[in-house]
Amino acid sequence: MHAYRSHSCAELNKDNVGENVRLSGWVHRIRDHGGLLFIDLRDHYGITQVMADPDSPVFKDIEKVRSEWCIRIDGNVMARDESLVNDKLPTGEIEVFIRDIEVLGAANELPLMVFGDQEYPEDTRLKYxxxxxxxxxxxxxxxxxxxxxxxxxxxxxxxxxxxxxxxxxxxxxxxxxxxxxxxxxxxxxxxxxxxxxxxxxxxxxxxxxxxxxxxxxxxxxxxxxxxxxxxxxxxxxxxxxxxVEQQDVFDTIQPVITGIFEEFGKGRKVDQTWEQISYRDAALWYGSDKPDLRNPIKMQVVSEHFKDSGFAIFAKLLEQEGTEVRAIPAPTGGGRKFCDRMNVFAQKEGLPGMGYIFWRKQSADSIAQERGITVKEVNALIKSGEIVLGDEAAGPLAKNIGPERTEAIRQQLGLGVGDAAFFLGGKPKAFESVAGKARQVIGDELGLTDTNRFAFAWIVDFPIYERDEETGKVDFEHNPFSMPQGGMAALDGDPEDVLGYQYDLACNGYELVSGAIRNHRPEIMFKAFEIAGYGKDEVEKRFGGMVNAFQYGAPPHGGCxxxxxxxxxxxxxxxxxxxxxxxxxxxxxxxxxxxxxxxxxxxxxxxxxxxxxxxxx
CATH class of the missing domain: 3.30.930.10 (Bira Bifunctional Protein; Domain 2)
Structure with a gap:
């Protein structure tokens, strides 16, 4: 017999009953049932229950064993009583009666337990x-x-x-x-x-x-x-x-990623069609370049409804160049309690709050306030048919901008009674990330996010450059080595309009893949860096090996x-x-x-x- 084991701790079943076997592993759990000692013996493959009673020749040695000791046992495979079969274990039909034991490695008192699901501080887990x-x-x-x-x-x-x-x-x-x-x-x-x-x-x-x-x-x-x-x-x-072109890279990696998630995703739905979303649209709709598309909420620009409106904060804001107001629709979120919770969220993110509107059925109270009469009078008018309860917009913003504007917002967002919308304004880059977080919180809290799905999208058309608002200096916003869309001709216009053949793959709110079609033409590369203030000497100094190679017949290429x-x-x-x-x-x-x-x-x-x-x- 082998020095340490004849079987792994996942192999034995009722076909092995009567055999003499040798197992090695760690003591996962010990149970003392009034003189009967049961040990769950664990190795990398599984668990086998081994046991001993006072008739075992090594019973006194077994009594000394503690959790996570590494041991070898010899014993006889026995069938479990039918009422004691454990269907959750491959070895659940049998147990092994211990005839001999060898301690291969004793364990000190454990700083963390292996058995069970106890939580431990991160440094404890990493130290041990x-x-x-x-x-x-x-x-x-x-x-x-x-x-x-x-x-x-x-x-x-x-x-x-x-x-x-x-x-x-x-x-x-x-x-x-x-x-x-x-x-x-x-x-x-x-x-x-x-x-x-x-x-x-x-x-x-x-x-x-x-x-x-x-x-x-x-x-x-x-x-x-x-x-x-x-x-x-x-x-x-x-x-x-x-x-290759950009689509060739997509067509190559998509079946690989899809296959991995289908193979190991435990039956969750895996998107087969991957939408391609521009970087600017992703920022507008989702407030992120790695959106979680399991959440169906899509933000929209609603600036026109607040220009010259009674809501002075947004109206004055929109007088400044480069500002806008965006709405985050919240289907089924039309209640004051939920709106208040989202206000608390915004305050934790460092904002004074978020404006909101929610839509509800009219009430006698609201009509009474609007008309300056009593609720009793309103109820009488409802009963006589002179007043028909309709829908109304509620919340501070609704009162400030009036029914026509709130109705226009509702129509644009496709919302109805029981829904809400939240609003953020300013220069987009200043509030996009908070808007993206708010969108995610709304989707999660309202149960709109499909948690049983892997949702993929390619984010494309990344801008290569950005301009510093204070200094006016142009620098790289994204990968400087991606080929500009339009080649050399694209670099003759406004740098902020230059897009690269760069792409990321987003899945469930994470960036999983990043890549580009490369700029393999030295003259285009030097020009691209020159726009950002890097001279030819600087480029050759930093990236000389690659730039030199491109002088000798570089093919168009890309990857991720x-x-x-x-x-x-x-x-x-x-x-x-x-x-x-x-x-x-x-x-x-x-x-x-x-x-x-x-x-x-x-x-x-x-x-x-x-x-x-x-x-x-």
């Missing part, structure tokens, strides 16, 4: 990550991650792509985030960088004539952490193709990268990337388990010709 990873949910998440990556590879190979590895140590090349720098021992005072992405290398692979490339690539960025972003490193499905961590996070129903990464950093970019970052030894610093300058307190 090897225990946290033993928990069922984490085991499932990591298996899911491995299976997703495997499926990605198979799907890319099936599409005719080959996997090539790009360097991990390279030159610093700012791409929107901070680099992690690596000092060079052989070249004192000089530094390598960990790649923020394989961007330049994968483009060089296209210049080298390989046509289709992919890689499950590690990327390194010194970023501030968020729930959906790692502060140090992450993985992406990176791909690039030659002789899909975030592996975010995809798995969505599939696992996790709220945080750290639940789908094996050994993540904490919120302060620290590895509390391994003690990183740490201080280097003096010998190491001398070898690298470095000295640490103490920070001023």
């Amino acid at each position: 990550r090897y225990l946290d990873l033993r928990r069922e949910k984490m085991q499932d998440n990591m298996k899911l991650r491995s299976d997703v990556v495997s499926s990605m590879r198979k799907r890319m190979w099936d599409k005719g792509f080959r996997e090539f590895q790009t360097p991990i140590i390279t030159a610093s090349s700012p791409e929107g985030a901070r680099d992690f720098l690596v000092p060079s021992r052989l070249h004192p005072g000089k530094f390598y960088a960990l790649p923020q992405a394989p961007q330049q290398f994968k483009q060089l692979i296209m210049v080298s004539g390989y046509d289709k490339y992919f890689q499950i690539a590690p990327c390194f960025r010194d970023e501030d952490p968020r729930a959906d972003r790692s502060p140090t490193d992450f993985y992406q499905l990176d791909l690039e193709m030659s002789f 990268a899909a975030g592996v961590d975010r995809i798995v996070m969505l599939l696992a129903d996790a709220d945080n990337l750290r639940d789908v990464i094996m050994f993540p950093m904490n919120q302060r970019a620290e590895d509390v388990m391994m003690g990183a970052p740490n201080l280097p030894m003096n010998e190491q610093l001398r070898e690298l010709s470095l000295r640490v300058v103490p920070q001023e307190s």
